[in-house]
Amino acid sequence: DIQMTQSPSSVSASVGDRVTITCRASQAISSWLAWYQQTPGKAPKLLIYAASSLQSGVPSRFSGSGSGTDFTLTINSLQPEDFATYYCQQAKSFPLTFGGGTKVEIK
Amino acid sequence: QVQLQQWGAGLLKPSETLSLTCAVYGGSFSDYHWSWIRQPPGKGLEWIGEINHSGRTKSNPSLNSRVTISVDTSKKQFSLKLSSVTAADTAVYYCASRLENWLDPWGQGTLVTVPS
Numbered sequence: 771d772i773q774m775t776q777s778p779s780s781v782s783a784s785v786g787d788r789v790t791i792t793c794r795a796s797q798a799i800s801s802w803l804a805w806y807q808q809t810p811g812k813a814p815k816l817l818i819y820a821a822s823s824l825q826s827g828v829p830s831r832f833s834g835s836g837s838g839t840d841f842t843l844t845i846n847s848l849q850p851e852d853f854a855t856y857y858c859q860q861a862k863s864f865p866l867t868f869g870g871g872t873k874v875e876i877k
Numbered sequence: 878q879v880q881l882q883q884w885g886a887g888l889l890k891p892s893e894t895l896s897l898t899c900a901v902y903g904g905s906f907s908d909y910h911w912s913w914i915r916q917p918p919g920k921g922l923e924w925i926g927e928i929n930h931s932g933r934t935k936s937n938p939s940l941n942s943r944v945t946i947s948v949d950t951s952k953k954q955f956s957l958k959l960s961s962v963t964a965a966d967t968a969v970y971y972c973a974s975r976l977e978n979w980l981d982p983w984g985q986g987t988l989v990t991v992p993s
Contacts, residue, residue, distance in 0.1 A: 771938075804979050813971055813983035814922065825981065857922055861978030865937040866912075866924040 772796050772860050776869035782877040787848045791872045793841045793858035802862040805834055805843045808871075809854045817856075818843065848874070879904035881984035883972045885957075889991050895959040899972030899984055900952070906930055910975040911955040913946065914983075915968040923968075927975060928955055964993035 773796035783789050793803065801821040806814035816825045818834035821841055831846040845852055853876055858869040885897030899911070912927040926936030928946045936944045945958040959966060972984040 802978060806980075813973075813986050814980075815983075816979055816981035819977075819979040819981075859922075859980070864935050865939075866978075866980075868922040868924070870921045 771865055772799060772863060772867055774858055774860055774867050774869040776856075776858055776872050778872060779870065780873040780875060782875045783848050784877045785848055785850060787877075789845045789848055789852075789874055791843045791856055791858075791874075793836075793843070793869050795839045795841075795860055795862075798838045799860045799862035801837050802860055803834075803836070803841050804859045804861060805832075806857045806859065807852075807854045808857065814857060845874070879909070879974050879982060881972050881974065881982060883970075883984035883987055885970075885987050885989070887988055887990060889962050889989065891963055891991060891993075892961055893991075895962050895966065895970075895989055896956065897970055897972070897987055897989075898954055898956045900954045901974070902953075904974070906950060906953050908976065911946075911948065912973045912975050912980060913957045914971045914973060914980070915966075916971070916986075917965075917968045925957065925959075925970075962989075962991045964991050967991050 775794045803821045805818040808814040822834045833844045835842050855871045855873045880902040883899040907930040910927045910929050913925040928934045928948050943960045948955045969986045971986045973980040
């Protein structure tokens, strides 16, 4: 199985800040990476696919980059609705696997 | 636009079989793969397995022998059965559609509790 490691596990930030979350794959996955946002009590929501493509309807303050083993999710100008947990997921091979999550908390 | 609605029993006893169903509304049923994912309370996400419209399945080797995923194309529904549950199987279970390799959208989730 491909292991996905996210860092940090949590981050405290203020409205308007820029937040960067990283995800590392245990082997090269090209651009087969997605990012999801989960708010408490809700199902995850797809934000970014193919490492850097923005899902329809997702605000442009979210962006993704990277390929191979190292990936980044950036949230520019953090908004109140962005306080949530973010997960990366590799889609290179089965079983599909997720990172452990990064909780973005209010400072 | 695909929407998913899921249901199933929320409280089980150890050794019983978990059974959940997910109904698909909108979209073309045959275009997608249909997945199950779970999330233990306060923890991360684990992909359980998936099925396509013709019944071809893939499942996570960590659960492989206990998982059965089936599809009813006439009803546009797919189902998960997980046998011999224990407290370790307590989780919110989600259904989701997979187009290419991305999981979107997801069902609303069902909390399944197995007391120890």
